């Protein structure tokens with residue numbers, strides 16, 4: 001089991017999650033972050049800090065979101081680590097509102 005980032009992160013990239021991760025397992029591109037399942041210890045610390053609830057433990061992942069397990073694994077392996085809080089993407093607050101948060 002691990003923890004995965006899902007599509008609510010896309011175009012938000014609030015990065016609050018990286019500030020609480022004890023294992024440094026977030027990797028990112030210019031749109032969103034992904035969790036390295038090899039490094040993640042499934043502590044759950046990042047779940048409550050994401051403003052758009054993009055992060056799930058796999059055991060609680062809705063069936064229609066299961067593709068994100070493989071996406072997190074492949075993308076995290078190919079992308080650089082993200083360890084510092086950064087400005088959200090332009091439009092992130094609008095997207096947050098659209099998502100109902």
Ligand code: F3S
Nearest residue numbers: 009014015016017050
């Ligand atoms: Fe994305 Fe939420 Fe982290 S928007 S960057 S998973 S705090």
